[in-house]
Amino acid sequence: MKVHILWFCILLMATSCSIAQPGMYATSSKKAIKLYEEANICFKDLDPRTGERRSLNCAESNAMKALEKDPTFIDALLLMAEINIVRGDFTKAIEYKEQVLTINPNYSVNEFYYIASLAMGMGDYEKGLKFSKLFLSRRNTSEVFQDMARRYLDNCEFALEAIKTPNEYKPLNLGEAINSDRPEYFPTLTADDKTLLYTRNIEDERVPFMGEQEDFFISTWSNGEWDKGENLGLPINTRYNEGAPTFSADGRYVIFVGCETGYRGELNYGENRQGYGSCDLFASEKVGDKWTQPFNLGKPVNSNHWESQPCFSADGKSLYFIRGIVRQGRKNPAEQDIYVTQITENGTWSTPMKVPGKINTPYREESVMIHPDGETIYFSSNGHPGMGGLDIYVSRRETDGSWGVPVNLGYPINTFKNENSLLVSAKGDLAFFASDREGGFGSLDLYSFVLPDKLKPVRTTYVKGIVYDAITKKHLPAHFKLIDLETGEVVKEAYANSGNGEFLVA
Structure with a gap:
């Protein structure tokens, strides 16, 4: 089944926060900046009918060229992460975000949260646990993100234990x-x-x-x-x-x-x-x-x-x-x-x-x-x-x-x-x-x-049959009541199909 849409909603917030504004870039290379801006234009190119991003290859090509000019260009690294999120490749997205934190560990505390979200979205519970804890250890963070990070932490701890004792399961x-x-x-x-x-x-x-x-x-x-x-x-x-x-x-x-x-x-x-x-x-x-x-x-x-x-x-x-x-x-x-x-x-x-x-x-x-x-x-x-x-x-x-x-x-x-x-x-x-x-x-x-x-639940039994006239054999509608003789309570009540007399009482 598809990964819960919650991951994508959260990560879209990451997209809006991580794309830098003109004049605020983390590089002095003018060529890298120009290539990044071209990549950003491609990334924002949406199909007006479906809303899908239709120029991801263009965005990736220019972002990678920008990184060739400056491998430490954080804005381009984050754009590459967003491109891979859209493509569903969370592993690569995490790799780019981890590069950002290697270059500047204090770039944004929210990156710890985004990595935890990505890890949860691909079932990497060890990484999800690590980055949830890192995010929660920081001060002055979003209360909404704190709540989600605590849930990630609880889920990771539960999942890591559950995997140790799997149920027998043969679909x-x-x-x-x-x-x-x-x-x-x-x-x-x-x-x-x-x-x-x-x-x-x-x-x-x-x-x-x-x-x-x-x-x-x-x-x-x-x-x-x-x-x-x-x-x-x-x-x-x-x-x-x-x-x-x-x-x-x-x-x-x-x-x-x-x-x-x-x-x-x-x-x-x-x-x-x-x-x-x-x-x-x-x-x-x-x-x-x-x-x-x-x-x-x-x-x-x-x-x-x-x-x-x-x-x-x-x-x-x-x-x-x-x-x-x-x-x-x-x-x-x-x-x-x-x-x-x-x-x-x-x-x-x-x-x-x-x-x-x-x-x-x-x-x-x-x-x-x-x-x-x-x-x-x-x-x-x-x-x-x-x-x-x-x-x-x-x-x-x-x-x-x-x-x-x-x-x-x-x-x-x-x-x-x-x-x-x-x-x-x-x-x-x-x-x-x-x-x-x-x-x-x-x-x-x-x-x-x-x-x-x-x-398992409690095993359930049933009674089924057809109501009909003993002489004419014509199928008849009927109303059933199963009554507890000690208490007089109606335990079950059912009606037979008025068209063919069939009934089933569970």
Whole structure:
């Protein structure tokens, strides 16, 4: 997966700080200065459509010529570091920045921080630890950088210990029936582990500019393997993006994400879908073999902020999802936390609340998965000690209903890159995730692996069948209640498919 965008945001700040202003250069060589200024012009040449830097070769050529004139020209060295950051070569970027500190150890204390950021972005924990400590040992530094450096230090110390005791981990590609040369991600399963729904980014000539969009594909497990994934089709899939689905335990409902198709505030979600702003949660019911027209879950679940990545509890009573706060004038969400809402006695959704306990942080949480056991939750975060970027964690429900201290799934399940979208089977033995690791079919593929015992949930059982008239054999709708005979409490409640009488109770 791609390295967390946080690294690039931080390092772009380094770019803006390290390029010198005319007349303030760290060299007396006029030829070196002229070449550096030409390199800087090339570096700042942006494609007006994509914003990409389109003259990096020109920038590199002139910067290197400037260094031939003066090998100690700090401004040119820092520009070479920025060029390599844009190219994703963090090793070379660090080398240039270390040259700067060799020439002038007091040039800028922030260079210690930038090197620590680069080291974290490539999983060099020893160097990340060293330069985090060097930065934190200096006075009068940015409080924002201090906070990040302390997080780097914690992550480096955690990662170096985690690498010493790796978990057994053998990812298995789900194969060409599921994966393709296009990205596949965000899987969800029914409680019997036999129906898999996932997102695929597909090419679509109907989509202007990008020419691609997201659709759902579905596959069933039969004869020991997954059948060929098929496009879920209308009315759920459209020429717009549909993403991050979650099944109800019986596969009767699917809840998914739809986002504004145009400018923020237009509230147009495509195909006659309306919303409340940014991204909203929509749902569809399967009646017989047909899916109904998706409908917006409405308020209070949806808001003018970013609602995404839902997970429906197996008992059908709770919906977990991610809400990111969208600030005025900004498109991307901030303060991403895990929320939960319950279905009330009158059939409406309660006001979503942040999940109680120790899961949410001031940073970023996403891809929540409440296991069918109802007592185990998996999620991704960059706010707890980890390997860097987004790591996957597990938390257990406490006796008071809150969630306990999250446990990092460890190395090599987690790495310095982003890990998310974990799905754990109802049996609790297999975990599924998306990865762009080498050896796949192209881009992101779906994989499975055997979950270590210490990270497994409680094994979940289910009952499934068909309700029909004993005489006419006609399939019938039905309402089930599983009642504890001692307490009279309704433990489970479910409805059979009104079109074909099928039911599954987990």
